[in-house]
């Protein structure tokens with residue numbers, strides 16, 4: 247069994263077998279346990295940054311198709327899954343941290359329009375480390391990033407996924 251997933255110590259993680267390691271860390275990258283699976287062989291980790299670096303390296307080594315799959319594993323911000331309570335616990339908490347669970351009807355309409363325009367242009371959802379943002383700064387970045395090229399936006403979205411993963415690890419490890 248994996249240890250208590252509320253708060254864990256890195257020493258415990260370094261001692262986990264592969265299935266327990268993946269069970270504990272499989273959601274650090276949204277719905278993409280292959281990242282934790284690939285990082286397991288790099289134990290022991292000296293610290294949370296080291297663990298994060300190993301996970302980022304797994305993603306960077308993967309090809310463009312895997313990158314697109316990873317981006318597509320994310321739900322829309324303030325989207326239908328959020329409305330119907332079907333987000334992962336991490337995503338629910340992240341979206342709530344920026345007030346995206348309490349939008350006015352006009353704000354909701356704005357997010358819906360931007361989500362659709364972004365998906366139409368890039369083929370994956372808009373991803374941003376929302377814990378570092380306010381509702382307004384998310385909307386500002388949304389508008390600005392819509393002007394990017396597909397290649398720029400794939401890179402930007404991946405960097406945001408790395409930030410989200412680091413923040414999720416901080417929640418898990420307190421640091």
Ligand code: GUN
Nearest residue numbers: 321337340372373374376
């Ligand atoms: N930023 C932080 N969490 C999420 C998420 O679950 N989905 C998207 N699209 N962006 C996020």
